[in-house]
Amino acid sequence: MTELCEHSLGEVSDLLGAGEISSLELVEANLRAIDRSEPLVHAYAHVLADEALAAARAADAEMAAGGRRSPLHGLPIGVKDNIYTQGSPSECGSRVMAGFVPDFDASCVARLRAGGAIIIGKTHCHEFAYGVNSPPSRSPWALDRYAGGSSIGSGVAVTSRSSFGALGSDTGGSIRVPASINNLVGMKATYGRVSIHGVVPVAWALDHVGPMTRTVRDNALLLAGMAGHETRDPTSARQPVPDFCAGLEAGVKGLRIGIERNYFFYAGLDAEIRAGVEAVIAHYQKAGAQFIEISLPELDMTQDALFTIVLCEGSSWHRKLIRQHADKYDPATRAMIQLGELLPATQYIAAQQARRVYREALLRAFADAKLDAMLNPTMPVTTVPQDQLNAPRADGFADTTVGSMCHHTFNANLAGLPAMSVPCGITAAGLPYGFQLTGRAFDEATLYRIARAYERDHDWHTRRAEALAGGF
Amino acid sequence: MSYGRARGAESKFDSQLVQALAAQLGLQIHPDEAELLTALLANQRAAQATLDASDLQDIVPDTLFSLEARDD
Numbered sequence: 001m002t003e004l005c006e007h008s009l010g011e012v013s014d015l016l017g018a019g020e021i022s023s024l025e026l027v028e029a030n031l032r033a034i035d036r037s038e039p040l041v042h043a044y045a046h047v048l049a050d051e052a053l054a055a056a057r058a059a060d061a062e063m064a065a066g067g068r069r070s071p072l073h074g075l076p077i078g079v080k081d082n083i084y085t086q087g088s089p090s091e092c093g094s095r096v097m098a099g100f101v102p103d104f105d106a107s108c109v110a111r112l113r114a115g116g117a118i119i120i121g122k123t124h125c126h127e128f129a130y131g132v133n134s135p136p137s138r139s140p141w142a143l144d145r146y147a148g149g150s151s152i153g154s155g156v157a158v159t160s161r162s163s164f165g166a167l168g169s170d171t172g173g174s175i176r177v178p179a180s181i182n183n184l185v186g187m188k189a190t191y192g193r194v195s196i197h198g199v200v201p202v203a204w205a206l207d208h209v210g211p212m213t214r215t216v217r218d219n220a221l222l223l224a225g226m227a228g229h230e231t232r233d234p235t236s237a238r239q240p241v242p243d244f245c246a247g248l249e250a251g252v253k254g255l256r257i258g259i260e261r262n263y264f265f266y267a268g269l270d271a272e273i274r275a276g277v278e279a280v281i282a283h284y285q286k287a288g289a290q291f292i293e294i295s296l297p298e299l300d301m302t303q304d305a306l307f308t309i310v311l312c313e314g315s316s317w318h319r320k321l322i323r324q325h326a327d328k329y330d331p332a333t334r335a336m337i338q339l340g341e342l343l344p345a346t347q348y349i350a351a352q353q354a355r356r357v358y359r360e361a362l363l364r365a366f367a368d369a370k371l372d373a374m375l376n377p378t379m380p381v382t383t384v385p386q387d388q389l390n391a392p393r394a395d396g397f398a399d400t401t402v403g404s405m406c407h408h409t410f411n412a413n414l415a416g417l418p419a420m421s422v423p424c425g426i427t428a429a430g431l432p433y434g435f436q437l438t439g440r441a442f443d444e445a446t447l448y449r450i451a452r453a454y455e456r457d458h459d460w461h462t463r464r465a466e467a468l469a470g471g472f
Numbered sequence: 473m474s475y476g477r478a479r480g481a482e483s484k485f486d487s488q489l490v491q492a493l494a495a496q497l498g499l500q501i502h503p504d505e506a507e508l509l510t511a512l513l514a515n516q517r518a519a520q521a522t523l524d525a526s527d528l529q530d531i532v533p534d535t536l537f538s539l540e541a542r543d544d
Binding site: 205298300301304305307308311322323326331334335336338339341342343347349350351352353354355356357359 | 490493494497498499500501502505508509512513516519520522523524526528531532533534
C-alpha cells in the first residue's frame, strides 16, 4: 500500500469519509514522516504530537458515531508559528515571543478545529513573518538553497509529506513565493475572506492568511475550512463562503485572461520560467481561453508603496516591544522596525495613495477587458543558496535575488484581490516554479477552476524532490 | 517573505544624525547597525522619489477596511 503521506489532502479526506482509513493512521503517518524528514528539512518549530494523537482518537470516535463535521474532519494540518493556537506555542520565529502560549485560537484556526481538522505542529517562519533572517528550514527540492518565505516551514512541511496542508500568511508574497519554490499550490484569498484575527500582524492593510497544499482541490478544501466572517476583525468580510470545489472541473473555455507584459515579462524574467509560463498560456489558449493584453503602468509604484506600508505599520505594532526587548530581535529585523519609525507620516500616506491608484487601475482593467483573471509568473527567478540572496543576481540583471523574488507578488496584496501560485515547471537545475493567477474580489472559485484546468493535464504536482526518494 | 533588499542607493544621510534622531525617539541603535539603518533610510528616500513622480497629491488615501466595506 502506498504510504499514506503520499496521498493528497483530498484523497485522504475521501478515504477517511469512506471509512477506509482512520484519523489516527493519518496522524501517525505524519509523525513518522516528521521523524524521518525533520533532521534534514526543519519544517517545524513545534510538533504537537500528543495533542494531535488525542485529537485523532476523538475524531475517530466521533466519526464512528456517524458525525463527520466537514471534509477536513480528522485531517492533520500544519500552522505557521505567527498564527495563534490555543494552548500551544506561537513564537513567531522570534526570541521576543519565546515561550508565548496564547489562550485563544486565531479565527482561522478556530474554524478549522470546528470543522474537525487537527493541528499537527507549528511551522517555522521568518522572524515576525518580516525579518530578513532565515529559519533553519530547507526544501527537499534544494537543500542548499533558500526555501522561500516567510511561510518557509509550511512550504517545506507540505512538500516533505509531513503535512497534508498548511497555513501560511502573506503580506507581500509569503504564501505564493514558498509555494512556487516548493512545487505547491498557494492561495492568498481576497482581503477579508479569511480573518486575520489572532495572527500577529506585519501590516494590517496587506496581511492575508491562506492555504498551502499539493493540489488545487486540496487548496480549495482548506480555504473553505478557514474562510468566513469574524465579528472581532474589522477587516473581515461578510461574504458567504461558496463551495470552492463545485466548479473545479468546468474548464476554461470562454474565460478571458489578462496578460500584462511590460512589468511581469520584463528583462529580469528568467528564460526557463518565461518559456514555461508561455507554454501555460499556449495550453490555456488551446483549451479555449481567450488572452487579452492589458497595460498597467501603475505596477511600477507597487514595490515602493508596499514596502513603505510594511515598514510603517509593522513599526507601529512593534513600538513597545522594540523599546522593551530590542536586544532579542534579530539585528536585521530590528533595523527594519527602527527604520519604520524614522519615516515621515507623509511617506506612509503617499504609499496609501499609491495603493489606491494601483487598486483602482487594476479593477478598471478587469472591468474594461471583462477579465476573469490575470496570469503571470509567480516569481521572475528561481531560488539561490542562502548566502547569495542579497548579492547581485548571477545572470547580471541589476537587482538582488531577494529583491526580484517578490517583484510579481506585492501588487496583489496592495489590491487585495485573490492571487494564487500553481506549479508549472522544473528547471534543468531541478528547481520548481509556478505561475500566478489573480482574480476578481471574492472570486477565488474561478481561480481554482482555471488552475485545475491546467493541473488536470499536467503532472507537475505529482513530482517529488529527489531528496524524498533518498529515505524520507 | 524577506524584505531585506538593497538598491545600492548611495547614502546621503549622516549616520550620526540618524542615531541622534533615533535616540530622540527612544530607540536603541546598536552602534554597528547605524550605517545599515542610514543606508536603508536613503533607500526609502528613493522610494519616496518614485512615488513623487506620480501625481498622487489629490488622491484620498486608501483605508484598512475590506474590499467589501470599501465598495459599499
